[in-house]
Amino acid sequence: MACELCQKPALLLCTGCRCAYYCCDDHQKTAWASVxxxxxxxxxxxGSARAFCTLEERRQRDETVRQQKLRIMQTSIMCGTRHIFSDRPGLAMPAAKQALTMAAEVFGASSVELIRPFLMLASACVLLGELNSAEGYLSQGEWTLIYAKSEDHALRAWLFRGWGQLLAARREWVQAKWCCAEDVHHCAEAFGPQDVRCTLGYFRLAESLLQMEKFDxxxxxxxxxxxxxxxxxxGEVEEGEVPHRLSDPEVIEALHVLTLIRKSFTSTGDDAAAGSSLAALPPGMAHGSVVKV
Known part of the structure; x- marks a missing residue:
């Protein structure tokens, strides 16, 4: 058996699921804390599958397994996102790898559903200082998008955001600014320029421009x-308009962006506007239930 974290030979078995193996106590503890x-x-x-006698029973079992894998993938993405934005990249890695495995099993090894786990792995590697590994994951995500011939603007925005983060870590500010601008462009195409899902792209662009002393x-x-x-x-909701409901990863991202913005305004002694926006966050946001009020 192979370790869930490092793929080395493993004999240590999780006594809960009796499916996950680890090569040492440290890796088991890390995986447990991560996801x-x-x-x-x-x-x-x-791992508790049993043989079925009829095709219908097997079909039902396959669909149940698929739904369970989807839940594992979604939970892993949420956990990985939380770890990344909480500056815990070491814990983000196991969650991202779990999400990648489930995405490949459910959608196939060349599906665009693999792109988000690849980008989570790249982001974690950047935070860990493993920039070559980050570039490898970003290249895999980009190849997957090209192979799938996808024109999805949201996926393109995520990819450019990942490249921008890597280039910023390498202090290549001009190239980072270009990638961040492309991130904003594709986010605007996907959701509209005034959508909250564009705000992280705006923030990353601002970070690059700050290094270039474009203060205004x-x-x-x-x-x-x-x-x-x-x-x-x-803001008022137009008649017939359905407010966008933030997913759990989007909630975590939103809290991260608004907190950083408030810190930026506070450092200059002008945090009134940012503070009023932060104060507007309802309690339900922590549980992924935020909608426009």
């Missing part, structure tokens, strides 16, 4: 982010 505590029961259910543009971008969130919480 396994959230999916142990689901993983165990995958940076301040404008920060205020644009705050304005978008104020509109999200306080």
């Amino acid at each position: 396994h505590s959230k999916v142990c029961r689901l993983v165990g259910a995958l 543009i940076v301040s404008s971008l920060f205020r644009q982010i705050v304005t978008i969130w104020q509109q999200y919480f306080y």
Whole structure:
């Protein structure tokens, strides 16, 4: 058996699911803190398959297994996102690998569903300082998008965001700025330029421009982010319009962006606008239930 984290020979078995193997106590503890505590029961259910006598029973079992794998993938993405935005890249890696495995098993090894786990792995590697590994994961994500011939603007935005993060870590600010601008462009194409899902792209662009001492543009971008969130919480909803409901990863991302924006405004003694937007976050946001009010 191979270790869930490093793929080395492993004999240590999780006594909960009796499916996950580890090469040492440290790797088992890391996996448990990262994601396994959230999916142990689901993983165990995958390993409890039994033979069925009829095709209909087998079909039902296959669909049940598929749904369980989807839940594991979604939970892993949520956990990985939380670890990345909480600056715990070491814990993000096992969650991203779990998400990648489930995505490949459910959708196939060349599906665009693999792109998000690849980008999570790349982001974790950047935070860990493993920039060559990050470039490898980003290249795999880009190849997957090209192979699938996808024109999905949201996926393109995520890829450019990943490249921008890597280039910023290498202090290649001009190239990073270009990637961040492409991120904003594709986010705007996918969701509209005033959508809250564009705000992380705006923030990454502002970070690159800050290093280039474009202070006026940076301040404008920060205020644009705050304005978008104020509109999200306080703006009127047009008749027949269905408010966008934030997913759990989007909630984590939103809290991260708004907190960083507030810190930026606080450092300059002008945090009133950012503070009012942060104060508007309802309690349900922590549970992924935020909608426009």
